Amino acid sequence: MRADRLVSLVLLLRHRGRLSAATLARELEVSTRTVLRDIEALSSAGVPVYAERGRHGGFALLPGFRTELTGLNHDEALALLIAGSRRGAQAFGLGSALASAMLKVVDALPESQRDTAAGAARRLLVDPETDLLSRRVAAEEVPDAIVAEVRRAVFAGHKLRIHYAAAGGKPQWRTVDPIGLVTVRDQGYLLATRSGEDRTYRLSRLRAAEELPEPAHRPDRVDLDRAWQERSTRFRTGGELVAVLARVRPARRKELVSTALAVLAEETGTDGWLRLEVTFQDSRHAEWALWQLATDAEALSPEWLRVSLHDRATAITTRYEARVE
Incomplete structure (x- = not known):
């Protein structure tokens, strides 16, 4: 268990940069004291992790540090396999890519893990297409080409030109600065800013999208969960409700x-x-x-x-x- 946790700690620092002990403890579901012991163990093992003091301090890895972290345990392999049954990837146009990735993961597993993980995955069903009353869960259909263009602009940090039809309105072209993508109950949303103002666009209302070469005006880091909560609050408390x-x-x-x-x-x-x-x-x-x-x-x-x-x-x-x- 500790070895898995140490690997997860290093991966968190690699992918998210400097993090406080409290944040690491929350992500790893352990105490801050355990995090400090793990940091000391990594340092003793030669992993170049260092502390930055001050109000915005925390722990980080030396720039350019790379290491090979290979091997999936049974639960990790199972998590990837059941992830393939979730329809959330469809909202972002990644359904076929996810299915392809699942095949590669299964093929790379040792035979013993492959059989046990695949067998366990068949006994779990996530988000079926109908509920107990046989009501079909309607997932919004968005052309893959449109979502792919949006996704490229989000990842590249480029401005995005969209042909968008607001509720009850005619489609209009507008240029936005994309922040991120969110899926809620099989409905996809683009979080963006337009002329410095927060905007939220429903992907199913996009008629066309075009990634532009100009860089988007947006922060380098974003907490999508917090941004979504703030926009949800404004939506619930504003307008003609x-x-x-x-x-x-x-x-x-x-x-x-x-x-x-x-x-x-x-x-x-x-x-x-x-x-x-x-x-x-x-x-x-x-x-x-x-x-x-x-x-x-x-x-x-x-x-x-x-x-x-x-x-x-x-x-x-x-x-x-x-x-x-």
């Missing part, structure tokens, strides 16, 4: 919350039902979410939503009251 006060059976709470953008308040009523104040993207989103819960939820406000749901239910009732002659 719809706030809804609803009562819902506790057993259906998860369904309501999963469709809402944010939960602003929550309490349990004297009747045992939950009262939640939630926000939705627009009126159609709010009506759809409450309608899915049928009689297990009730919109208390705004009044227009109650009227809309009442009219919809009345229309359904009228339709099925009609007798066939």
Whole structure:
């Protein structure tokens, strides 16, 4: 276990540069004291790791250091094999490349590991195409050529010209500085800036893309997870959102919350039902979410939503009251 951890520590420093002891401890899921002992062990073994003191200090490897770190243990090989079943790579146009890589990894494994890892992988299924109700999970289709052009610009740090159709709008050409790519529930997004302002583009709305030779204006390092969280927060709290006060059976709470953008308040009523104040993207989103819960939820406000749901239910009732002659 320690040998694997030491290899992981060196790989982290090689690929991410200077890191603090606290960051290394979090990545390796050990204590900072263990990290310090591992750093000392690496130094004693001749690995050129050094410490930089100060507020932004940490540990780093000497520039140009290279070493051969070969050999996959069983769990690492298994992780790569089951990764091939994830559809996330499809969002970035890497599905065929991932499948090809899996074949190469399997072929390179010792025969004993190949058989055991492949056998174990067949007993794990990640993100199947349908859920327990046989509802097909719809993955967005984006032409590989478009995603490949976006991906090249992101990796090369070049400006990107995109033909983009915003929701309800006509496609328009715009030039952006790409930051990174994110996939959420099989939906791909491009994080970028335009004229210095943060922008988020849905890959399925791209009609064309062209990598430009000019360098992009962007920071050398980026924390994509943090950037995504910040943009998600701004999306939930900005714009013309719809706030809804609803009562819902506790057993259906998860369904309501999963469709809402944010939960602003929550309490349990004297009747045992939950009262939640939630926000939705627009009126159609709010009506759809409450309608899915049928009689297990009730919109208390705004009044227009109650009227809309009442009219919809009345229309359904009228339709099925009609007798066939």
